[in-house]
Amino acid sequence: MSSPEAKRLKTEAAKIGTHNGHFHADEALAVYMLRLLPSFNNAALLRTRDSAALETCDIIVDVSGVYDGTKHFDHHQRGFTETFSSSKQTKLSSAGLVYKHFGRAIIAQRLSLPEDHASVELLYQKLYTEFVEALDANDNGISAYPREIEPAFSTGGITLPSLIGAFNPNWNAPVDQAGEDALFEKASKFIGDVFSQKLEYYASAWLPAREFVVKALEERTKHDVDGRILVFEQSIPWKDHLFTLEAEEGITDEGKKPLYVLYGEGAGKPNWRIQCVPVSKDSFESRKPLPEAWRGFRDEELSKISGVPGGVFVHASGFIGGNTSYEGALAMAKKALEL
Template sequence: MFLRRIPSTIFGIITRSRLSRTIMSESPAKRLKTSPRKIGTHNGHFHADEALAVYILRLLPEYQDASLLRSRDPAALEECDIIVDVSGVYDGTKHFDHHQRTFAETFSAEYKTKLSSAGLIYKHFAPALISLRLNQPVSHPSVELLYQKVYKEFIEALDANDNGINAYPADVAPAFNTGGITLPSMVGALNPNWNTPVDQAGEDALFLQASKLMGETFARKLDYYISAWLPARDFVVDAINKRFEHDKDGRILVFASSIPWKDHLFTLEKELGITEEGNKPLYVLYSEGSKPGWRIQCVPVSKDSFESRKPLPDVWRGVRDDALSEVSGIPGGVFVHASGFIGGNKTFDGALEMAKKALVM
């Protein structure tokens, strides 16, 4: 059964005008040749990977108006322009299935996680999608940076889930019950209940809901990395270049506002060869933006760690306002968290003095 395309929502709002210009600039012969296309996938129980794969394809100009066939009829599927998550074939052009016994494709040599249909479609088509969104050629370094980042932070988890790969060793007991609140579980819950039969049209409609859920989440994630995460890199580079203005050993970074700096800092430290423990940044200062005051945050030992390279002094922790100013000897104290990973002062000079004092305590 053929279905109308999914509205591209958030990402589509951003790119629709650009996509329209691209299509309108093509010759009539080319438009006739490339549209409308057909995407094929299997019917029956659906999963997060093919739901996302279909949505990613529909973010591309050549598939934005594609119809969708959900079937297990090989002859019908072969009439499609691209087939995902069914057919038992992966050729990187028309067939994108990962269920065959011989399949062992990963995103790159760096990864051990086998790809699902989401990973396969992302691997082959995401560079073009990111290039379109950035309005940069596929060869642009930012395209590759985002391509790698989104796979690692979003797509790989879906590949692992679909292939039954645990994030932790089997003998590690979870600290609490998550209740199965994950994107794949939410997609699974959209399938018809075992005791509530639906016809093909009803099942297809539920699949479209699942595809929209996965696709909108992916689009938001990608747009965050494009519009917020990537631009922050230049500010981190600038702060690293200016770090010796605030401390002779370059251990204090300053940002005009709160930005996503952790990822970039650890990456840039490796790129720039900042390896000596005594020369690595220990504190980050940033303005609280619309609120008056400045924060001092400790650099963690790794991007996702709660352990700081050098926590704020123990005697400051859990102390606030005038009491903090008194114990620290620095006017304008606001607070220091009980764990010592972050604190605040009413002024930049006060926050900088806190950082300098903390370095020697």
């Protein structure tokens, strides 16, 4: 979807409209994201439920009962079913609506690339899935788990929506409209800073890691004839990229999928890690855990049990281990493949 950002360029200061009263994370983020765009960078904010006053704004979020993708970005109206894409089921909030239409422009601006660049699209999809979608779900009352599952503890007080909610005036300490608007601006900056930090991380750290995963996949038969071992010089965010690239490249043969990832612990540190590839990106279950006989042992004891000198440790669950050298880590990985 092409952004209508270019159509919004004006010589006069733009104005964003949203509702007053109790505010939530979605409109707080929506307003922040709009202000990242050149045409809304210095936009004034009008918080009201007066329809006539709202219509004087250049863009209206989370109020008005209309979604048209140009000026009105509300999701409360009967019959609203908009999602981010055909592969998503989560109904959008005002944050998701603004991101859907303007996210590419925001990311392209950060990367100094055209909106249709492949890197912009990768980040656009990633940032929605990893950040914005959860806010959409929360605002629309969509649970992440089936209702019959009881959580072991409460996370309600540490979620972003709950933290934004805490910026609202206390029920027993009312403020006037100006005071309420000032609290909204603080809340918008708070959640916006988190959004910007996420974007910065994905742009400057996560995205550049992709080319290293591509290279490791290309060279994986150097370490194992079936390509079951990947090697990186240091720890990088590899999991997302590996699963994406496996799908893109049609790596479906279970006997030829990567099982172990080796990486150095960093500059000046000789130790190497051997980490198991999980069955899915967010799973704690490994495709092939390190041998049960090695688990929970360290140093000389581990070296003796494994038969590989330089052993440092193997985690009790078998998902990760370490050796004092690359050669030792590779030997552990090769042995583990046969056990």
